[in-house]
Amino acid sequence: MIPALTQFFFHTLLGRTIVGYFLFFSVPTILPTVLILLIGVKGLRHLFSYEPHPTVIHKLDPRLKVLYPFTIGLVSVFLNWNFVFLLLAFTLIPWILVRPSQRRIRVVLALVLTPAIGLVWSQGLFYITKNDAAHVLFYFPPTLSWYGTPGLSSTGLLYGLQQAGRVMVATSSSLILLLTTKPSEIIWAFYQFRMPPAVGLAFTAALRYLPQLIERMTVLLQVMQIRGYDLTRPRWWQLHLWPNYIARVFATIPIVTVPLLIGSLRSTSVMALVADARAFGAKPNPTSLQEHPLTINDRIAISALASVVLITLLLIVFHIGNRTA
């Protein structure tokens, strides 16, 4: 049985075409589904929300927490992939200290792993050098020549894994900032770094409107169904119904966009009036109620971050951890 299947899928044009299609479309189909299943539309509302807990990380100076993802992201660019994954392990320390809720862990894992898997898959298919023939794991048949890639290569997968490490480092360090820092603290930190106030306001408005936008979109989709637009999801085995279902889902996009836009514009116009009335932009150097004197924990965290930078510099200087690709 197995030899026959092997023969069919790897040595016949039809079998190889099927495998080729599967390789090409499985990940782009599965990843969004996994993302929605793990997070859900309701989960998206709390994707970037602050989660209050009395932890050391929450109490750290916001300036330090804003610097953290930038520094870690920058360091990851210069290191080779072995050390990038070591850096990823380092970024897990704050998560262990924070001990987020299970729901948040699910969201974070989905956010970190989904782009990483996507990256590994895409690089596996498209990162192929001229002399890479020996590393191609599966050659696409001539029927799939329109893909523009000869097949799935181990070099590409490895390269994708390295890149994924960098993406995961950046996502992990950015999400810990959003999870443990109030938006007002982030903006305060940005102001301390001489960021224009308008950028800070835009950032707050975005965080404030994201849950509302998702809420409104949920209502719009429900309304469409109540008015007769069928979005009932077929069972997994009803394969013949899925194409129509997917087409109907995509067709909702232009329909909900107009009311979504109108609703958002109406809301933002009131917010703009309020911002003006609260003297936003009236003075070149606004002051702040917040005050964050450096604590011993801040100093420890600064030392840890400085050590990471220093170790990276040493690794580069001594050609131990330099990036090769």
Place this chain on the structure above:
Amino acid sequence: MPDIRVDNLSFTYPGASSPALKKISLSVPQGEFLLLAGPSGCGKSTLALALAGLIPTRISGSLRGKIYFGDKDTRTLDIHEIAQSIGMVFQNPDEQLIHLDVEAEVAFGPENLALPRTEIAHRVEASLHYTGMDQFRKQEIFALSGGQKQRIAIAATLAMQSRVLVLDEPTSDLDPVGTQDVLRVLRTLNTQYHMTIVLVEHKIDEIIPWVDRVLLMDQGRIVIDKPPRQAFSESALWHNLGVAVPQMVQLAHALPDVFQGQTPLSVDETYEALHNTHYAQSLLQRNDILIPPQTPNFSTIPALSWERVDLTYDKKQVLKHITMHVMPQEWLAIVGANGSGKTSLASLAMGLQSPTSGVIRHHDKIVEAGQLSRQAQKIAYLFQAADNMLFTASVEEELLFGVKHQKKRQNTAAMHFTLEQLLEIVDLTSYRKSNPFHLSHGQRKRLALGALLTRYPEVLILDEPTTGQDEGHANAFLQFLQQLRELNKFTYMMITHHMDAVARYASRMLVIKDGQVFMDGPPEYVFAHVDALASAGILPMPIAQLHSRLCNDRAQRVSLNVKSFLQSLQPLEVLP
């Protein structure tokens, strides 16, 4: 010197054929509590925006005349300078809060003014204290109720050290508890801190005892400008404009022998005048012989039923062991404080979500969550925000949306009404080709309802059908719903905070408290339990409160309107 002086003010919006404000002149002394009333579109919100300096600086149009704050012409001031004297609070708290936590929100204005940190801290503390929100200083805004959010919006305005507060329907999106919270804060700011309050509000019954002066507007003009006890002497004018006269005032006009030209504004004042009269004696006698409510006829299968339903989000139990029903052709009102579980109850019936345990049935069929389009053939859901229900570029397309987007195999199910019939039902025949977003609020609401009627549902769930409408428009829409129900034998399940609508139209009301059915019965019997209702965040209409008090809080049933109350005051022997 008055706080605000408006001198011959006219304003026309760009492209409008007539001015929104026409030669308005008025002065508002310091410490005055002024109520701005009038039908939708009369210009009261425009006047509020002009007083707060947002017209013409941020909302363009042609402005003539002047507004002075003290001796300063507000047109010579920048918007943030005006905001330090006159603060504006809008209708929807979610749209006017910028930050995500309370302290940052209140501090936002003073920070923008580049004040020293100690001054900002002082202002934040004082503003939160004025609004009774001290203990919420470190809270996230999303965790607050609607009333609390609105109080934070007021606190943030006060932090700019405004001496005058202009509020444009600040309670229209709030439940009765939130409304009372906000109104109490305004009362405190006015009486204890002598702030000037200019309030645009439809809930006149609730606010009238506290105001110093009433302005009634119509078509951009002030038609009445009097103290509250004299403002309703021309009640016909109020009725013609579709603005409700307070029930206590209506009663005083109907019983001149008791009130002798005096105009009571509150239930307390009316009670004082009535409780030792023969009217009160008649009311008590009648109360003693009243018969209990009729038990509903259970021989028919309920249109909707909830059987031991629980609903839990994360660890919060939203609905607890709910067992209830809606009978065919009934108009059931569901009332309760925000967060009590009313909307969850309705969403389960629609299939928007599934219960944690228990069953919901439509007749004898179990409602399956997620099968919305199938469920919508029998049950329709009119959302609170009609704008969220409209998608297309014309009224006609809107009504045909459902049919057009049905699956091919379902196309055999033709519309029950023809397009022409639907247009006639929702009274939009002359707007057939108009863009839905160019219609008035009431028209958009009717259009959304018409779009639901294409599938001829048997049950209609109405989620806050009167929110954001003035008394006249709200009554017109409810009357329209009533006619529709009588003609088509529809069943209504209405979620509402509008007790007057419950009193006028509902055949039964259900009070939800903490996720449980707290009270269930005809409105005249349920509204008799004033204290119990207060514990569920419900405030009956003033006439019902008065009836209950005159019966020493032992009333079995209460009057739902002034007319029936007056009948109850008649001696028993003169009744047919």
